[in-house]
Amino acid sequence: MxxxxxxxxxxxxxxxxxxxxxxxxxxxxxxxxxxxxxxxxxxxxxxxxxxxxxxxxxxxxxxxxxxxxxxxxxxxxxxxxxxxxxxxxxxxxxxxxxxxxxxxxxxxxxxxxxxxxxxxxxxxxxxxxxxxxxxxxxxxxxxxxxxxxxxxxxxxxxxxxxxxxxxxxxxxxxxxxxxxxxxRTTPTLLHKQLKSACYAELKATDRHAAGRQPSIALCPLIFLGIFLKEYLLRLAVLDGARGYISAHLSANAAVYRRFRLYEMHRNPASIGEARDWLVAHDLEREA
Known part of the structure; x- marks a missing residue:
């Protein structure tokens, strides 16, 4: 030895x-x-x-x-x-x-x-x-x-x-x-959408607590701006159909966060209801 x-x-x-x-x-x-x-x-x-x-x-x-x-x-x-x-x-x-x-x-x-x-x-x-x-x-x-x-x-x-x-x-x-x-995250689009929705819940909750108001009228422009940024400036266009899908999902997520914030202002009870659903489905750590 x-x-x-x-x-x-x-x-x-x-x-x-x-x-x-x-x-x-x-x-x-x-x-x-x-x-x-x-x-x-x-x-x-x-x-x-x-x-x-x-x-x-x-x-x-x-x-x-x-x-x-x-x-x-x-x-x-x-x-x-x-x-x-x-x-x-x-x-x-x-x-x-x-x-x-x-x-x-x-x-x-x-x-x-x-x-x-x-x-x-x-x-x-x-x-x-x-x-x-x-x-x-x-x-x-x-x-x-x-x-x-x-x-x-x-x-x-x-x-x-x-x-x-x-x-x-x-x-x-x-x-x-x-x-x-x-x-190696989000192995399927279902995983990606669930994760995106959980992150959106966190961001919308923080913005609601801070008194931020949603800008629903700007959502079409926000969608277009995010899509073009991801598709052209960040080169998703070079990845064909998968690039288009990824850019579209990113733009949709940006708009969904604003939709969810709007819902929180209209119906504050939805914050707790969403939280309870996430806990019931074992997703509480993400949101």
Whole structure:
């Protein structure tokens, strides 16, 4: 045993473990959590912050080397900040359960992160690639290398407190990694529409609480503006029929949020009724 440990070739082949925490928020992610955790073998800590999963998420996470802590759901931004406080390291790689590192990104992290973690950087961006209708997009920008700040020093960056579509605010230099971060979300259009409706509920509820008034008369122009932005400026046009569908869904979601806000003003009771329905269908974490 001693001879093996002192063998230079054996030591050189041992993968380096880096002083950072992989942090993953979960809620009923049994079908994705193992892939996510296993894609980051170089993290010295794997931390799963669960908000009440009723499936096998916790057991699978534990079996794949994660420490699991339980935190009631606070909204996306506040939940991420709360999760950061549980980590043992200042440098965090915060992924969603349906995200995972490509082999190329794992190799790039092993090569570049030692210097990055030792330097003055506040955060690093990852290029996230996603699927739409079970296939990669050729050109549509949000699904072809969209920059996402996910690696950061918790004393130099902080998430906004938004309940949905939170952003990481860095206070210092930001680096950029090049290899792809894979994102396997909304495997069908049904999944995408349900997720979009849940996000719309959160945004509409926040705007209603802030006293925002809906602008129904502008909805046709809003639909057209969002559609043209997604289809032309963000290059969905180059992805054929799937690009058209994606641009249309984005424009429809923007209009639906305003329709829902209008309904909340006309019928405030609908807020609680919608919430009860989401809870009954196990979608309460999203909204």
């Amino acid at each position: 001693t001879a093996f440990l002192s063998d230079p070739a054996a030591v050189a082949s041992t993968p380096a473990i880096l002083p950072l925490s992989l942090v993953v928020l979960t809620y009923n992610e049994a079908h994705t959590i193992a892939r996510c955790l296993d894609s980051v073998p170089f993290a010295s800590e794997k931390l799963v912050v669960d908000c009440g999963s009723t499936d096998a998420t916790v057991a699978i996470a534990t079996a794949h080397g994660a420490r699991v802590v339980h935190q009631p759901w606070l909204g996306f931004g506040r939940q991420r900040n709360a999760a950061a406080a549980f980590a043992r390291h200042d440098w965090l790689l915060m992924l969603d359960a349906d995200e995972y590192l490509s082999p190329e990104l794992e190799a790039e992290c092993r090569e570049r992160l030692p210097a990055l973690l030792a330097g003055p950087a506040a955060a690093a961006g990852l290029r996230r690639h996603g699927l739409f209708m079970a296939a990669p997009m050729r050109a549509y920008r949000p699904l072809r290398g969209e920059r996402k700040l996910r690696l950061y020093h918790r004393e130099r960056a902080r998430w906004t407190d938004a309940r949905v579509h939170e952003t990481l605010r860095a206070r210092g230099p930001v680096a950029m990694l090049d290899a792809p971060l894979h994102h």
